[in-house]
Amino acid sequence: MLSKEMVMAIPREARAFELGETKYYMVIVFNAIVCQCFFMGTVGIIFCASSLLSGILIAVLLPVTEILAVIFYREKFQAEKGVALALSLWGFVSYFYGEIKDDRKKKQILVETQVPQDIPNP
Template sequence: MTPRLLAASAVVGLMTGADNFLYAYGQAYLPVSTSSILISTQLAFTAAFALLLVRQRFTGSTVNAIVLLSVGAAMLGMGSGGDRPAGVSGAQYAVGFGMALGAAALYGLVLPVMELSQAWHAARAGSAALTYTLVVEIQVVIGLTATAFCAVGMLANNDFQAIPGEARQSQLGQPGYYLLLVGTAAVYQCFCLGIIGAIYYGSALLAGVIITVLLPVTEVLAVVFFHEPFSGTKGVALGLSLWGLASYFYGEVRNKAPEAEHQTSLCADRDCEN
């Protein structure tokens, strides 16, 4: 890893840590319905920043996918119900609203920045230098930097002192609570590695699409494992999201088809010459 790429990965890690801070504190002051709608705007921010930073090309299928996925995610919030949480003042609600929207915008920026840093490295060191091993190294730097950023914030707010009390009050018991913390951290690192891999093999927009699809899928998993009610709104949201995902990949296949045909014809011409 070059010093430039190391610095870029550290900056992305700081941005990710700040995004986690905004997301956590934003949700503390908002109902699930409002936070879900605000977080659903992340894909739109990703598309906008991808257009500005990496010159992402948009087709009719891509735009259709963005609209369908965003509407599907927003419908989950509309169907959740709920107003301002009890004990939350108007000022706190406004702060939470701004933080949740800021979290969506910031992570919408993080994904294209990751793609841009990989493109810069490939342009300087050659495309062969950009391997998946390097992608794993990038995630290690991002994870360590983001963890350090969040740890400083938790120390300043005395959040570490609250963990033992939460563990004692947890319905899972103290061992289950700490196991849940460790397991969540491990799964989140796998998620982040997968997102960077999606950017490496695809684009920041692909990563944004995958993240947005996870929202309704999570609702379905909650129905299966926690026996939550499956409302018509959740069904429509899931259908729109799957439709958007299919529209995105349909557009990608159509765009890649001419390139594949061109490469096939080049290979055939070379065989003819030989």
């Protein structure tokens, strides 16, 4: 349950927002919609692919948001952000490289185990 102070904090923050109250509420609503879309997409990835892929995509998107913050909000690109970006991209590429390798191995085993259909029986 929300306390009275918490309920009163939102209008107070809206009045103090630099761009105006209307834009404050628009930011809150837009943020809620984007978060819902993100989590629905995450559930969709889990349903259609795997939870591992979902986790990897989330791990890649976190540093991407940091890069977008650097670009759009003019934040400083610190070493921690660079390390986070490099590690998440490494994990992302490693996952897909492993998937491609496994897929090639499965195809090769399938080709080796299939009996050709055009060989006549003696």
